[in-house]
Amino acid sequence: DAGVIQSPRHEVTEMGQEVTLRCKPISGHDYLFWYRQTMMRGLELLIYFNNNVPIDDSGMPEDRFSAKMPNASFSTLKIQPSEPRDSAVYFCASSGTGVGYTFGSGTRLTVV
Amino acid sequence: GEDVEQSLFLSVREGDSSVINCTYTDSSSTYLYWYKQEPGAGLQLLTYIFSNMDMKQDQRLTVLLNKKDKHLSLRIADTQTGDSAIYFCAESAAGGSYIPTFGRGTSLIVHP
Numbered sequence: 397d398a399g400v401i402q403s404p405r406h407e408v409t410e411m412g413q414e415v416t417l418r419c420k421p422i423s424g425h426d427y428l429f430w431y432r433q434t435m436m437r438g439l440e441l442l443i444y445f446n447n448n449v450p451i452d453d454s455g456m457p458e459d460r461f462s463a464k465m466p467n468a469s470f471s472t473l474k475i476q477p478s479e480p481r482d483s484a485v486y487f488c489a490s491s492g493t494g495v496g497y498t499f500g501s502g503t504r505l506t507v508v
Numbered sequence: 509g510e511d512v513e514q515s516l517f518l519s520v521r522e523g524d525s526s527v528i529n530c531t532y533t534d535s536s537s538t539y540l541y542w543y544k545q546e547p548g549a550g551l552q553l554l555t556y557i558f559s560n561m562d563m564k565q566d567q568r569l570t571v572l573l574n575k576k577d578k579h580l581s582l583r584i585a586d587t588q589t590g591d592s593a594i595y596f597c598a599e600s601a602a603g604g605s606y607i608p609t610f611g612r613g614t615s616l617i618v619h620p
Contacts, residue, residue, distance in 0.1 A: 400550070438612040439551075439596070452607075487550050495606070496541060499550030 400500035402488050408506045414476040417503045419488030420469055429497065430463055430473050431487040439487075445471065478507045512611035514597050519617045526584040528614045530597030533578060537599040540573060541608060542582045545594040554582075554595070584616075592618045 401420040409415050421428045429444040443453040448465045456463070460479070465471040475482055485504050489497040511533045520526045532540070538559050543551040557564045557571045557580075564571045570583040580599075584591055594615050598608035 439610045441607070444607065489550070491606075495539060495556055496543075496553035497551070497608075499552065501548070501550050 400488055400490050400498050402486075402500035402503050404503060405501065406504045406506075408508065409478055411479055411507055412477045413507075414474065415478045415482075415505060415507075417473040417486050417488075417505070419471045419473070419500060421471070421488070421490030422492070422498055423469065425490035425492040425498070426468075427491045428465060428471050429489040429491075430471070431489065431499075433485045433487060433502070434483075442473070475505075478505075480507045483507050512597055512599055512609050514595075514611040514614045516612065517615050517617070519619065520587050522587060522589060522618055522620050524587055526582075526587045526591065526616055526618075528582045528584075528595050528597075528616065530580040530582075530611055531578055532580065532597070532599045532609075534599060534601060534609070535578070536601040537578075539600045539606060539608070540571075540580050541596075541598040541600075542569075542571065542580075543596040543598060543610075545596065545613065547593075551596060587616075587618050589618050589620070592616055 403418045426447050430442040432440045442455045443463045445465045463473045483506050485502045487499050487502045489499040491497045513531045541556040542554045544554045545551045562573050568585045572581045594613040596613045597611040600606040600608040
């Protein structure tokens with residue numbers, strides 16, 4: 397398996413623009429997580445899905461953030477409109493019946 | 509709520525042993541993890557220990573758990589420059605989806 401695949405690896409956008417981050421989890425994993433990592437706040441859980449259904453989105457910072465999982469092999473995290481304080485590394489992770497998560501390589505988002 | 513604390517930095521000389529410490533507050537923790545994050549990459553599960561164990565060894569890695577004091581440590585023997593990374597401690601309680609609580613991470617710097 398190629399692991400958890402995220403795209404793009406880097407995204408630079410202007411304030412006010414819409415940003416869409418993508419994730420392909422490991423086949424067979426039924427949990428998918430979106431995290432945000434910053435120097436100030438560390439690793440924050442934004443939202444997670446179980447069998448494509450959002451279970452807990454209490455970590456989503458504002459209504460500008462939304463996430464979807466239309467099928468078992470694809471999820472998106474959208475920020476609209478983006479702001480400079482959204483600049484961070486966004487990670488997707490998936491897990492199955494085993495212990496622990498598999499993380500993707502992350503998307504480094506810079507909003508200028 | 510749950511909390512996981514780690515020191516932010518550790519500097520060691522190549523060939524020495526490294527010990528990274530972590531404390532947690534959730535007494536119902538069942539799984540305790542160590543993840544490694546190399547520059548530009550996602551977190552990678554390094555090892556984990558069940559709360560009914562007090563030690564786990566895997567090649568150069570030794571995990572010690574003091575459940576009474578809620579203290580977890582990761583010892584890396586014969587530390588190499590390739591071990592330079594951020595090490596995250598995490599814990600999760602039994603049941604549900606085993607969502608872990610992560611610490612802020614310890615940056616391990618290995619110098620010649």
